Amino acid sequence: MDIKAYIASGILEQYAFDLLSPTERSEVEANIQKHPELVEELRQIEYAIEKYLSLYQDTPSPDFQQRLNDSLESVVPDPLPTPPTTPPTGGGANGWLTGLAIIALAAAAWLFFDNQQKDRNYQELATEYQNLQLDCDETTETNRGLLNQLQTIRQSGNSLIQMRGTDKDTTAFASIIYNAETKKSYLDIVNLATPDADKQYQLWAIVGGIPVDMGVFDVTVDTNSTLQEVPFIENVQAFAVTLEPRGGSEVPTLEEMVVIGTTG
Amino acid sequence: MTNNFEKRDQLEQQIALLLSRSDRAAIDLIYQNYAETLLGVIKRIVGSHEIAEEVLQDTFIKIWKNALKYESGKGRLFTWFANIARNTAIDKVRSAGFRKSRETTSTENLVSIDVLGSEESKIADAGLQKVLDSIDPKYRQLIDLAYFQGYSQREIEKELGIPLGTIKTRLRKAIDLLREQLKDDHLKQLLTIIVTLTNLLNDWH
Known part of the structure; x- marks a missing residue:
């Protein structure tokens, strides 16, 4: 064990x-x-x-002990059950009875061990069931999140702005889902390398040729599979992501631009 | 604290010996050392002090009747007493007479009755109250339902809507927290002793 x-x-x-x-x-x-x-x-x-x-201690009433002693006056401890005396071993006439008893004992022993085995199996299954239950809860949770995202992506009025990697990293890729009707926009990080600890990605909207800060964001395992809502800005010409010192910058560091995509 | 428990163990051995000889001195020792705790446990279950004393009396009768049946290999003596007290109290709460005497409250309300009862019952030691407060309510609720309300684990599963496996792990976690607290108490005692000794030494100089 x-x-x-x-x-x-x-x-x-x-x-x-x-x-x-x-x-x-x-x-x-x-x-x-x-x-x-x-x-x-x-x-x-x-x-x-x-x-x-x-x-939770509590004090009994002053006369309680006396009452208790009175009530115990007539009580005596129950004697222990005497162990059953072994019957005299059977003579010739009882031979077949002894035989039957042995068979019965063997059957009882078999039932006992079989039952123990079943109990063990049951325990194992119960543990396995619990684990599966936990897995299932987790999957349901993930599923709910994914369905929510699907709904966001399918929203009428959406347009998708794909931001492609710059020369710094041509495989970098992220998208903005932009909806002028619901006035909401979402960031979808598809492939952005995890930056150094002192750096953070910052999202920009280019409006009338001027970059507008849309906030910094981190890249984790989770963000790779979830949409993040980002501020909605009207009349955007392009979206871009730059790598900035942790906390972000007032103006984008253009040579650190990672991805960019135009709305046109 | 270890010392303290060693003392508890010695006391238990003494009582167990007396019980095994059907010596009534056992009852006096049990009374002196455990009556208050057992009464507290019972009161937490039945609510009223008067009924709790009735149940405590029945508990002592059961302990005495079964004096020869305690087996130290199956657990501590205190646990044996406490479980007799608890089961007698739960039987009382579930008996027809008890329900009748509390006609206005349905059995479904037992939990809330108990919550009220707990506020009435005084907590013996402020230090211990702190221990209690330090335990997350979700663990205390579980102990309360299981131990004081006598809910089966299946019933708790229904009542709280948490899976059986979680109930088992939480119960364990709750006891773990209590054990942690005991360790802390031990440290505090040690500190008190050191401070007292230092003061004594300073006075002496």
Whole structure:
């Protein structure tokens, strides 16, 4: 058994908090017997629980102890069940009965081990199911994001301005989705190299021949697959991205222009 | 704190020995050391102080009746007491008589009754209150539902709308946080001792 995984499963906490079914309890008890590491772990958990529960301390009424003692007067501890005495081993006449008993025992043992195996299989499947559930949640989330983007891209009135790489890096590529009806624009980073830590990309709109700052942006794994909304500016002739010192510049550094695309 | 726990362990061994001999002195020791905590746990579940005392009495009767059945290999004595108290209290809350006595409140409202009850019950130690405050409410809520309300993990799954796996990991996380707090307490105690010693030495000079 993988002790670490067993501890990490939280089953000892559930055991100490008495949240397990009788079958699960016996399993934990059997495991504690077998693995001393679990005993120490369980003790630590139990100390923590004792500490936690003692937060709720409350004082009994002054006469409570007397009442309690009175009520315990007539109570005696239940005797432990005496272990069943082993029946005398069967003589000749009982031979077939003994035979039957052996078969029954063998069947019981087989059922027991089979059941244990099934329990193990069940645990494995339960873990696998949980992992799949998490994967599924994640996929649903991604899917929702992608559908939203698709809707943005399909919006009527959209025009796509492709910004091609300059001589600095001809493979660089990004687009602007520009919608004069909804007055919204989005940046789609298709391929921009990750800049040095002290540098940041800055987006510009060229309006009447003058560059207008549209803000700085970072390039991460996420930004490669998501649209970012950027400020909407009217009557743009061209969009461009330059590489600027982190935080951006007031005017674009033209020799650091990475991509550019005209609206015409 | 380790010391403290060693003392707790010695006390438990003493009580366990007395219980195994059906010696009534066990009950006095249990009363002195655990009555307040057990009453607090029960009150957190049943709400009223009066009913909590009734349940505490039943708890002691059960402990005494089962005195010979405690097995130290299955867990600590305190855990055994606490679980008897908790289960007796939950049985009480779920009994027909209890529901009748609280006719105005439906069983679905047990959670909110309990929240009110918790505000009434006093917290013994300001330091411990801090421990409690330091635990993220989402973990405390889980302990409350599971331990004090006796919700099964499936019921919690429905109530909170979080998956079973998350419940298990959160429960573990909650206890982990408590354990972290215990370590801190240990450090604080050590610091107090050092400061006291330094002061003593300074006075002496």
